Amino acid sequence: DQQVKQNSPSLSVQEGRISILNCDYTNSMFDYFLWYKKYPAEGPTFLISISSIKDKNEDGRFTVFLNKSAKHLSLHIVPSQPGDSAVYFCAAHQRRGTYKYIFGTGTRLKVLA
Amino acid sequence: NAGVMQNPRHLVRRRGQEARLRCSPMKGHSHVYWYRQLPEEGLKFMVYLQKENIIDESGMPKERFSAEFPKEGPSILRIQQVVRGDSAAYFCASSPRQAQDTEAFFGQGTRLTVV
Numbered sequence: 001d002q003q004v005k006q007n008s009p010s011l012s013v014q015e016g017r018i019s020i021l022n023c024d025y026t027n028s029m030f031d032y033f034l035w036y037k038k039y040p041a042e043g044p045t046f047l048i049s050i051s052s053i054k055d056k057n058e059d060g061r062f063t064v065f066l067n068k069s070a071k072h073l074s075l076h077i078v079p080s081q082p083g084d085s086a087v088y089f090c091a092a093h094q095r096r097g098t099y100k101y102i103f104g105t106g107t108r109l110k111v112l113a
Numbered sequence: 114n115a116g117v118m119q120n121p122r123h124l125v126r127r128r129g130q131e132a133r134l135r136c137s138p139m140k141g142h143s144h145v146y147w148y149r150q151l152p153e154e155g156l157k158f159m160v161y162l163q164k165e166n167i168i169d170e171s172g173m174p175k176e177r178f179s180a181e182f183p184k185e186g187p188s189i190l191r192i193q194q195v196v197r198g199d200s201a202a203y204f205c206a207s208s209p210r211q212a213q214d215t216e217a218f219f220g221q222g223t224r225l226t227v228v
Contacts, residue, residue, distance in 0.1 A: 004155075006155075034216060036219070041221075041222075041224075042221050042222070043117070043119075043204050043219035043220050043221040043222050044156070044204070044219045045219070046216045046217075046218065046219075049216060089155060089156065091156075099144075099146070099161055099169075100146075100158040100161070100169070100172070101146075101148075101156075101158065101217070102158075103148075103155035103156040103157070104155050105153070105154055105155040106155055
């Protein structure tokens with residue numbers, strides 16, 4: 001039972017353009033969502049998070065949007081840079097219920113120079 | 114400020130041997146989480162520990178796997194009698210308090226290969 005889904009295993013974007021990575025979840029009890037970036041042979045690096053009381057959170061070139069009714073969140077990277085090429089994982093958990101992060105399977109982003 | 118330190122980075126074991134993976138959390142962090150990533154999959158929660166206590170091991174296989182976080186020293190994930198299916202990347206994460214309120218920071222992982 002995959003509670004967090006990233007349906008696009010890969011995405012290619014031209015440098016300077018917008019990258020949009022999508023994530024869907026099924027558990028309506030999730031109330032905190034995170035994005036991690038992972039380079040090969042390294043651990044995941046925290047990127048940005050959003051609480052369910054918000055619908056948008058922005059940090060520099062990275063913006064996360066949350067649509068609770070659709071159980072959908074997305075990560076926007078503008079402008080995309082070659083150094084953004086990595087695997088991006090969406091994670092979710094219930095703040096009051098559990099500390100376990102439920103991860104999606106990841107989307108491999110390739111930014112073309 | 115050193116991050117989460119895991120060692121070894123790579124570990125090769127023959128079937129039937131024991132694997133010991135170590136994790137030193139970030140300074141000031143007393144909460145440790147272990148996750149496993151199988152090829153082409155996301156990270157799966159295994160166990161959550163605080164100093165000298167296992168809080169939640171619901172993601173651990175019932176046999177051969179154990180974890181500890183002693184009062185002194187790193188957290189250890191131990192896999193006894195390894196099998197080929199144990200080959201994976203094992204990541205440790207830490208947080209200063211329960212991850213409800215803050216993000217967990219991950220180490221670089223230990224890549225276990227069972228031959």
